[in-house]
Amino acid sequence: MCGFAGFSDAGMTREDMRTTAEHMLAAVAHRGPDGAGRLHHRGVTLAHCALTFTDPDHGTQPFVSASGATALVFNGEIYNHAELRAELRAAGVALRTGSDTEVLVELYELRGTRMLDRLRGMFAFVLHDARTGTTVLARDPMGKKPLYYTRVPNGIAFASELTALLRHPAAPRVPDLGALADYLVFQAFCAPASAVRGVSKVRPGSCVTHERGELRETEFWRPRLAPGTGARRGPGxxxxxxxxxxxxxxxxxxxxxxxxxxxxxxxxxxxxxxxxxxxxxxxxxxxxxxxxxxxxxxxxxxxxxxxxxxxxxxxxxxxxxxxxxxxxxxxxxxxxxxxxxxxxxxxxxxxxxxxxxxxxxxxxxxxxxxxxxxxLGYRYFQAERAIELLLRVLPAPRLEALARQLARRLPARSGNLPVAAALGLLAKGLRASPEHRFYLSAAPFTPGELPGVLTPEAGAELAGHDPFAEVSRLLRDQPGLSQVQLSQLAVTTHFLRDVILxxxxxxxxxxxxxxxxxxxxxxxxxxxxxxxxxxxxxxxxxxxxxxxxxxxxxxxxxxxRTKLGFRAPMAALLRGELRPLLLDTLSTASLRRGGLFDTGAVRLLIDDHLGGRRDTSRKLWALLVYQLWAESLTARPRASETPAYPALS
Structure with missing residues (x-):
């Protein structure tokens, strides 16, 4: 595993290139304690820090192909690199190392971006092809490794983490309100957006190319399900x-x-x-x-x-x-x-x-x-199956009331999500479409609640915003799916890719x-x-x-065993150890500085939770996490930190 950063460097002095690369890389130093390197490659500067697993003595990055035409920075591991190495040798490529990094760069020179279909592993990488002046950014199909990018005056800048990208002197620093709205629903900033307007994440299973000032996205993989629900349509x-x-x-x-x-x-x-x-x-x-x-x-x-x-x-x-x-x-x-x-x-x-x-x-x-x-291990899928069956005999309002009634009667506890809580949460989104129900049932804020927690000015910018646009995109051209399957693909889209991973x-x-x-x-x-x-x-x-x-x-x-899940006791933490931080970070003065959240609405959430009237911990946690980050966005030094490594040569 590694971290990397880079940028188009046309018009920059060598000192500016070096300083910018050092400060960007210092922000991801925790990702790679085994060493660092920097390379100027015909108009692009690449910087990399390493956590080595495969051929650590010879896979040093940035890595340049034998021809010298292609340079690469890579985060991840290609598990089938031995198989791909054999294919390269059969094609007459003379390999110099045992690293999967070399396999990537030489396979690209042999096959171009078509090689993405052959990779098995987790990866985010950027390569620069000096033959065409093209920069290619690619991310693995499931989105296990992150990759951010933005336009800068002389081209693009990119990094393994947003913190590193924001250390580029030309990077934007204004919060993205549409992405914030999605975060308040999904708990994460979902690709291709990021927390900062003008900064994007490469979608899982996609590559983005930058050539002659133009950006082009190509999707090479997306999750697809076999239509139908019965066990007869497939293997025994x-x-x-x-x-x-x-x-x-x-x-x-x-x-x-x-x-x-x-x-x-x-x-x-x-x-x-x-x-x-x-x-x-x-x-x-x-x-x-x-x-x-x-x-x-x-x-x-x-x-x-x-x-x-x-x-x-x-x-x-x-x-x-x-x-x-x-x-x-x-x-x-x-x-x-x-x-x-x-x-x-x-x-x-x-x-x-x-x-x-x-x-x-x-x-x-x-x-x-x-x-x-x-x-399909989550209780939500079991509940979705029950809904699918019950809606055949009961109207939605009757089923909604029944789910709430059952949730009240079943034993409850304050720990990980029991059946009662799953039923209660699902009841909130019962009248929604299956691909929305999982998120509406568990969201910190539903889309309908967002205008109440945001300032009028911020809320006005969200007119017509659809938080489920990416879910709809992935479901496009997949007809004949059952309700459970629609829910499964929706859960994969954001909860797995953007939250879990x-x-x-x-x-x-x-x-x-x-x-x-x-x-x-x-x-x-x-x-x-x-x-x-x-x-x-x-x-x-x-x-x-x-x-x-x-x-x-x-x-x-x-x-x-029934799944419990891996959670933290957030309701108790916000009333106990985190209470001072909560009150300070979400104070009226702090929220007014940010200008995004309605101070009265947030104060009510705090008072209700601390007073024991209702558990608003999911909402408060989402707001607290965002506000901590937003304050650091303006307070964080941009170019004064001491680099985590010696000066890059």
């Missing part, structure tokens, strides 16, 4: 089990065996991460795999006993990271204001603490991310810890997407295939 159960297990084992093996460095597993004790740990341990017999889990002081959030039971069953080297309110508050106060851009998922806090502890033992770890989206990347890379997600292996994803819904959500049992496969590896209690 046994065949699907065999193929899925084969692909899953290969996905874990790609990530474990592609490096000589020791890898761990982030183990929650749930089915997904336990299955990953099981296969990882099978690949290293006699060598206990390091596993890491969060142990929350609040018992409603703690799954550490389950993780410990799995670790003992598998024989891993297990570590529990004990987390209390002061630990979570410490992450907020020490780091959140300087985060890349706002992310309102509270689980980023414990993720950050677990990754920090894991980095003391390993440089990389596997996760169970992606299984719930791929195999942003959290994973940020939580790990702040500690220079590389996180790898086998369930998001492209071959496995494409096979899972081709399967009928009934093989993934069997009646009301999600992750049906995985449960059957993992029954031979894990204790029955783990295979049968």
């Amino acid at each position: 159960l046994r065949e699907a089990e065999q193929r899925f297990e084969e692909l899953f084992r290969a996905a874990v093996a790609r990530r474990v065996t592609s490096t000589d460095r020791r890898l761990g597993v982030l183990l929650s004790g749930g089915l997904d991460s336990s299955a990953v740990a099981a296969v990882a341990q099978q690949l290293r017999p006699g060598q206990p795999v390091p596993t890491f889990s969060a142990g929350f002081v609040d018992p409603d959030f703690d799954e550490s006993d389950h993780a410990l039971a799995v670790a003992r069953h598998l024989g891993t080297e297990h570590h529990v990271v004990r987390i209390g309110g002061p630990d979570l508050a410490g992450v907020v106060e020490s780091e959140l204001a300087y985060a890349d851009e706002p992310l309102a998922d509270p689980s980023l806090l414990p993720m950050r603490l677990v990754c920090r502890a894991a980095r003391a033992h390993v440089r990389g770890a596997l996760t169970g991310d992606g299984a719930d989206e791929l195999l 942003t959290k994973t990347d940020r939580g790990g890379m702040r500690s220079a810890l590389e996180l790898r997600s086998p369930f998001l292996d492209l071959d496995l994803v494409e096979y899972g997407n081709s399967l009928p819904t009934g093989l993934k959500l069997h009646r009301f049992t999600g992750k049906y295939l995985l449960r059957r496969i993992a029954a031979d590896w894990l204790p029955p209690a783990v295979v049968r």
Whole structure:
């Protein structure tokens, strides 16, 4: 894993190039502690910091092709680089190193951007082709690695993180109100937008080319589902089990065996991460795999006993990271204001603490991310299936009232989302279309609530804004999908790509810890997407295939367990350890300086939550995270920090 930055440098002095590159790269120094480099390549300056896994002695970046025509900076890993290396050699290319970086640059010179279809891995990279003057920015299909860019007077600037891009002297610094509206609904700034107007993110599965002053976007992959819901439209159960297990084992093996460095597993004790740990341990017999889990002081959030039971069953080297309110508050106060851009998922806090502890033992770890989206594991999908069936016999108003009634009668608790809460949240969005329902049920603010929390001036700029535009784009040309399938693709669009994977990347890379997600292996994803819904959500049992496969590896209690989720006790934190920060950051004076949020509406949310009248923690957390970032945007020095590395030559 790495970090990089760069910019078109026509008209700049060498000193300006060097200084700008140093200050941009210093902002992502945490992503690559193994060294840094800079290169001026015929009109483009490239800078890179490394966290090495493959051929660290010869894959130094920026990397230049044997012809000298193409230069590259790359963040990620290409898991099938050995296969691609063989193809290059068969085509007569003489390779000089064993690095996947060289494979990328030489494959581009051989095939151009068509080579993107052949890559299997996680990546964000920028290459400059001096033959045509073209700069190519590309991001992997799932969006595991971030990539930002903006126009500058002499071309473009780009970086692994927004913080680095904003250190370019010509970068814009005005908040994007449309993107802010999306953030308040989705909890994240969703590609292709960013928190700053004029700064874009490369979409997952896309490349952006800059040539002769023009930007052009090309999508090379998007998620597609096989139409229909029945189990008869596809392979039989046994065949699907065999193929899925084969692909899953290969996905874990790609990530474990592609490096000589020791890898761990982030183990929650749930089915997904336990299955990953099981296969990882099978690949290293006699060598206990390091596993890491969060142990929350609040018992409603703690799954550490389950993780410990799995670790003992598998024989891993297990570590529990004990987390209390002061630990979570410490992450907020020490780091959140300087985060890349706002992310309102509270689980980023414990993720950050677990990754920090894991980095003391390993440089990389596997996760169970992606299984719930791929195999319909969330309770929302079970509720969506129930809605799909019940709407055939009940009108929507009657079903909405029934869901609320059931939610009131079922046992409730204050920890991770139980069935009652899932029903209650879904009831709020029941009359919406399936592809919107997941977000409307769980959004900090629904689109209809935004005018009430924003100032009239800010709200006026959002007239006609559609937060679901990207969801609609990905659903285009995919007819015949069931309600569950529409919900699945919508959840993948933003919750997986923009929330979960942003959290994973940020939580790990702040500690220079590389996180790898086998369930998001492209071959496995494409096979899972081709399967009928009934093989993934069997009646009301999600992750049906995985449960059957993992029954031979894990204790029955783990295979049968209902997902709890990885969350932080935000309601209690805002009333306790974070109360002073909340009151200061969302004070009337602070909000007036920003000029975006209605002070009276925010004050009411605070009073209701602190007074115990209602839980407004999701709304307050989203506002707090954004306001911390917005204040740092204006206060953060742009060119005075000492670079994290010696001066780049």
